[in-house]
Amino acid sequence: MTQQDEVPQGAAARERFCIHYRTQPPGAYYGGTEYVAALQRLKADAAMRAAGNVEAFFWKDAPRVKVWLCHPCAATLALRNESTSGSRRNYEKT
Ligand SMILES: [Zn+2]
Numbered sequence: 001m002t003q004q005d006e007v008p009q010g011a012a013a014r015e016r017f018c019i020h021y022r023t024q025p026p027g028a029y030y031g032g033t034e035y036v037a038a039l040q041r042l043k044a045d046a047a048m049r050a051a052g053n054v055e056a057f058f059w060k061d062a063p064r065v066k067v068w069l070c071h072p073c074a075a076t077l078a079l080r081n082e083s084t085s086g087s088r089r090n091y092e093k094t
Helices: 032-041 044-052 059-064 071-076
Strands: 015-017 027-031 066-070
Touching: 027 032, 027 071, 032 044, 032 059, 032 066, 044 071, 066 071
Parallel strands: 015 066
Antiparallel strands: 027 066
């Protein structure tokens, strides 16, 4: 008898949303890993506040979790949506 940690067909269950989601603000999905890394960049109390706006998940699941954040929440975490990133990059080289 082996116990498996794996959740079958859990794609939908692997999504987390910020508390503003139900008011349908503009937002985007971010990788769980990115989200956790962003939290860790914040100061403890800021991280607590930011995390409090998002449904919790185990950090060990982060690679499999997608986190939907509205733009203000993403901004708080200094996360940027890769898919909408435009041409503005720091290519200030001569
Ligand atoms: Zn939000």
